[in-house]
Amino acid sequence: MKPVGSRPSQGERRPAATGQHSPLPQGDGTGVTLLIGEGIATMLSTREAAGHPVIASLSCGSLEPVAKEMRALYPAAALIIIADL
Numbered sequence: 859m860k861p862v863g864s865r866p867s868q869g870e871r872r873p874a875a876t877g878q879h880s881p882l883p884q885g886d887g888t889g890v891t892l893l894i895g896e897g898i899a900t901m902l903s904t905r906e907a908a909g910h911p912v913i914a915s916l917s918c919g920s921l922e923p924v925a926k927e928m929r930a931l932y933p934a935a936a937l938i939i940i941a942d943l
């Protein structure tokens with residue numbers, strides 16, 4: 859997992875909202891489902907079970923900023939927030 863980053867015009871990634879992610883798709887997210895949750899272990903398990911790209915926000919306070927960052931990067935993607943108990 860790598861730090862979440864926004865995409866500048868050349869497709870390079872730079873640090874943005876706090877969080878970790880699995881490899882993310884290119885494009886606007888058409889046909890993509892992104893799973894966002896708090897913990898790394900939860901999201902690694904989710905990726906194994908669901909097979910979709912995942913983003914770990916690393917804290918509950920980062921869930922909203924990370925989700926907003928993903929919406930900005932992937933406006934056509936389905937975003938699903940994964941809750942852990």
